[in-house]
Structure formats: C-alpha cells, structure tokens
Amino acid sequence: MGKVLQTANPFQYGVVIDDSAFCNRKDEIDFLKSQIRNGYSTWLYSPRRFGKTSLVEKVFREEDKVKCIYVDLYNINSKDDFCRKYSKVLAENLFDWKDDIRKLTKELSKVFRRLSPSVSFDEFGSPSFSINIHKIHEQEDIETILEVPNSVSNSKGQKICIAFDEFQEINRIDPFLINWMRTSFQRHKFISYIFLGSKQSLMNNIFSSPQSPFYVFAAKMNLTEIGKDELYEFIEGNFKKYGLPIEKNTIDNILDKSEGQPHYTQYFASVVFDLVWGGVDQTKDDFNEGWTKKILLPQTDIFQDIYDQLTNSQRLTIQAIAKLDNFGIFSEKARDMFRLPVSSSLNEALKALLKKSMIHKSNENYRISNPIFKEWILSLK
Numbered sequence: 001m002g003k004v005l006q007t008a009n010p011f012q013y014g015v016v017i018d019d020s021a022f023c024n025r026k027d028e029i030d031f032l033k034s035q036i037r038n039g040y041s042t043w044l045y046s047p048r049r050f051g052k053t054s055l056v057e058k059v060f061r062e063e064d065k066v067k068c069i070y071v072d073l074y075n076i077n078s079k080d081d082f083c084r085k086y087s088k089v090l091a092e093n094l095f096d097w098k099d100d101i102r103k104l105t106k107e108l109s110k111v112f113r114r115l116s117p118s119v120s121f122d123e124f125g126s127p128s129f130s131i132n133i134h135k136i137h138e139q140e141d142i143e144t145i146l147e148v149p150n151s152v153s154n155s156k157g158q159k160i161c162i163a164f165d166e167f168q169e170i171n172r173i174d175p176f177l178i179n180w181m182r183t184s185f186q187r188h189k190f191i192s193y194i195f196l197g198s199k200q201s202l203m204n205n206i207f208s209s210p211q212s213p214f215y216v217f218a219a220k221m222n223l224t225e226i227g228k229d230e231l232y233e234f235i236e237g238n239f240k241k242y243g244l245p246i247e248k249n250t251i252d253n254i255l256d257k258s259e260g261q262p263h264y265t266q267y268f269a270s271v272v273f274d275l276v277w278g279g280v281d282q283t284k285d286d287f288n289e290g291w292t293k294k295i296l297l298p299q300t301d302i303f304q305d306i307y308d309q310l311t312n313s314q315r316l317t318i319q320a321i322a323k324l325d326n327f328g329i330f331s332e333k334a335r336d337m338f339r340l341p342v343s344s345s346l347n348e349a350l351k352a353l354l355k356k357s358m359i360h361k362s363n364e365n366y367r368i369s370n371p372i373f374k375e376w377i378l379s380l381k
Helices: 026-037 052-062 079-094 101-111 139-146 148-156 167-173 177-185 200-208 228-241 248-258 262-277 287-308 312-323 332-338 343-355 371-379
Strands: 042-045 067-072 117-121 127-131 160-165 191-197 219-222 359-362 365-368
Touching: 026 042, 026 052, 026 191, 026 219, 042 052, 042 200, 052 067, 052 160, 052 191, 067 079, 079 127, 079 139, 079 148, 079 167, 101 117, 101 148, 139 148, 139 177, 148 160, 148 191, 160 167, 167 177, 167 191, 167 200, 191 200, 200 343, 228 248, 228 262, 248 262, 248 287, 248 371, 262 287, 287 371, 312 332, 312 343, 312 365, 312 371, 343 359, 365 371
Parallel strands: 042 191, 042 219, 067 160, 160 191
Antiparallel strands: 117 127, 359 365
16 A cells, blocks of 8 residues: 555543544543433543543533533632633523523523623624622622522423543632532432542542542543553554554554553654655654654653752652552562662651652553653663
8 A cells, every 4th residue: 555645643541532532432432422421420530641531522522312511620710710610601502602692691590690791792792791799709609600500400391411520629729618519419310520630649639538618529531541442443444544564562662661641652653754744764663762762752851850858758759659560669679779768768758759749540550750860861871
C-alpha cells in the first residue's frame, strides 16, 4: 500500500479527544451510560492525562435520552464566580433559545428568582444570559441556582446528567458550597451527577470520608491505563491508514515508555508518526533513543526546576519509584538499593510527592504520573 496524502497527524493529545482518535474504554463507556440512564451518580478519579474529560464527553455525545451538561471547576475562583458560570451553563443548556425572547425571559425569571436574570444581545444579534445582582453570596440564592436543574427536570419530564470536572476544587472555591450541594442534590430524583477529579487524596476525602457531606453519595470509578493489546492495535491501525510501516519494536517501545497512559501514548505515537512520515528509518538501532530525546530535551529545564525544589528525601524517593520493578518501596530490598530514609520520613516524602501530583498510587504501588519526567529521572547520573 502506498502513501496517501496526509491531512493531519491521526494521534491527538493535549485536547479533548474526538471519536476519530478515541481508543477503547468500552467497559467504562458502558458503565457510565448505565449510571446516567438509571439516574445514579458517579465519582471518577484518575491522574491528569488519563482521558477523564474525553471519556465523559464521548459518553455525552452518544447519549440521546438524557440531557447532559459539562461544567469545569478548574478556573473558578469564588462562590460568586461559580454561581454565575454555573447559572450561565444551565441557562444555555436547559432552555430553548429559539423561543420568543419574552417567553424565554419569563421562564428564566421563574427559576432564577431573586437573581435578576437577563438576556442581552451582542452586535451580531447573538443572545447571552447573565445575572445582574451585585454579588451572589446568600445561601438562599445559591440554593436557588442549585435547584434550577431539578425545576426544569420536573417541569419538562427531562432526565439530566451534570458532570463537574476537577471537582476537588470545590473546597478551594468555598468550603460551605459542598454542604449546600449535597443538601440540594440528594433531592434530585431524575438528575445524575458525575464528579471528575485528578487529586487522589482530595477526592477520597470528599467521597470516602465519613465526615464528608458527599460520603457514599456516588459510586466510585477509577480510570486506569488502557490495555496494551488495545493500544497496540490502535497505533498500528493509524499507521496503516496512511500506508506507513510501523515496527513491532517501535510500538512496544512507545507503550513501554507511556505505561498505557492514553495522553502520553498518543503524544509519543504522534512524534514517531511525524518522523516516519518524514522518512526517518525506524529500523536503525538509535531510532527509539532518538524519538525519546526529541520529546525529552525541550522539557529538561522544566524538570530540572521541579527537581531542584525537592528535598533530599523526596529526591531519593522519586528516584526509587522510577527504578522499582516488582517490589514495593517499603521493602528491605528497596531501602537497601536506594538508600531510602526510615519509614516515617519515607511516608512524609510520599505524601509530599502525592500532594504535588508528581506520583499517584495504583493498587498498592506508587507510580510517577508523568512518564516523560520518569525518563528524565532515569537519565540522571
């Protein structure tokens, strides 16, 4: 098969993945669809770059019986900011903006009572929603906003699913907000919620701590690495689409370095794709070392700055995690090989690295979250 005209690299990373570049996750998709259609809520944890947002947005694209709404909490700065942005998302998604403007305004005023909602138009005639009170901080007003989906659901007989991305940010936004959410959400009969999070300890505190308002509120779902066979087939298939050769050794090397993480698998595969498309010979002995350096070198200064800020115990700990094979970091073998500190100091180092999201816990083992950073650590002499 000869080459076809290349329109774009088939591998996607750093963005929400569309259907053309989505790989597997069939079980996870089926589980979330079942949760949504049955009105059950879910809390979904994985480290960053495991594809949580892409997974949920794919499920939402395919769901035609439930109204699905996505809200990102990452860049929300305050209680007032949350209320305004959440209100705007709800207004845009739950109301028919093709309606007569007087009818639309009346409906919005009914559910956003006391909040002075309004519809304005830009120079192109496009309408937008806003709340006009000076500051939203009263509990009654916040509860009114949290009840909007329920009001619409009951009046229209519409099932709704709302996904909050980076939900661990809720305590930073306002520590009382989570209490009001739980009080409101538990009364919503035809609404399910998906809470996505990338901070392991914070998400566990919210959903697994008996002291938390959201204790056992939602079913837990961990997003793990994608299986090697599925990723192998995905990479090989995308090369074949363009008539490009791809060596088994090359794919194995990509998957060994990415550790099955979808973002890094697509990133590494995209770099290899461009090199092979450009005529670089992947059968040469230095090919795999070459594409790895191409990825690693631009980030060396960043990694050096991060590493410089670690204590000696944290450096020893993360070096050990990078090099560990099939034995735990608390084993005698690990302590002897890597000169690790005593258990109390090691625990403190692990907690600090977890808080910085530099590592995450998978089953009973610790893993470095960024495989490129792991390669950089392994390169240290």
